[in-house]
Amino acid sequence: MPRHSLLREAGMMIRAFVALILPDEVCDQLAGLQAELPAGRIVPRENLHVTLAFIGRQPEPLLAELDLTLAAIAAPALSLRIEGVGGFGPGPRPRSIHAVLRPDPALDGLRRKVENAARGLGIALPARRFVPHVTLARPRAGRVDPPRLERALAAAMDFRLGPFTVHAFALYQSLPGREGPVYEVLASYPLGRDGAAPIPC
Structure with missing residues (x-):
């Protein structure tokens, strides 16, 4: 994957996922919503995204192959809506809080293409129902008043x-940080036009 310097070292293991790149104005408004949530650990604005597939820890050469496969995906630009908030986890103590995306056939179609690209390379994906969302916060036990x-x-x-x-989705790297994971774009891919020339990062 020559487009990103983080992937120059052969044999490097990288924790990766594929996600939508949200417009800046959407992230700004979600950040305003986050400010109203007494929820402990807030997801940084720059980490807001919609996961399409969790790839997990993979060797760099395999991610280079995945990059080429993702770059070949042709799909329309997505018109999406956020409708309210939700939580994953039991009752008044969810383990995470998220903005809920309205179900969309085009989004689901893109997700299937991404999953097929990964599985075609032998990458085992978690068996879980797709719930389109943007994670906003992860409450900390004992630090949030239910x-x-x-x-x-x-x-x-x-x-x-x-x-x-x-207008685009991306292959992300997840790096450990003192205040939580740090996400970096390894390569991004356009939506809404023929061909699959990647958008420069």
């Missing part, structure tokens, strides 16, 4: 955003 969080989530249920257009 009733206060429950009230904030109830108020945020009316949050609406869109339609907005997504």
Whole structure:
């Protein structure tokens, strides 16, 4: 994968995922929503994304092959909407809080193409139902008042955003950081035009 200097070292293992690149104005509005959530660890604005496939730890040569396969995907630009918030986990103590994306056939089609590209290279993907979302926060046990969080989530249920257009998706690297993971784009791919020339990172 010659387009990114992080992948120059042969044999390097990289924790990776594929996700939509959200427009700046969407990230700005989601950051405003985050400010209303008493939820402990807030996801940094630059980490906001919509996961299409979790690739896991893979050797650099395999990710280089995946890059070429993803670059061959042709799919339309996506018109998406966010409708409220949700949580993964039990009751008033969810392990994560997210913005809910309205189901969209084109989004689901892109996800299937990405998954097929990965599986075609022998990458085992987690068997989980696709729930399109943008993770906003990960509450920390003992540091969040459940009733206060429950009230904030109830108020945020009316949050609406869109339609907005997504023009690209990307192969990301996940790096450990002191305050949580740091995500870096390894390569990005355009939506909404024929061909598959990658967008320079």
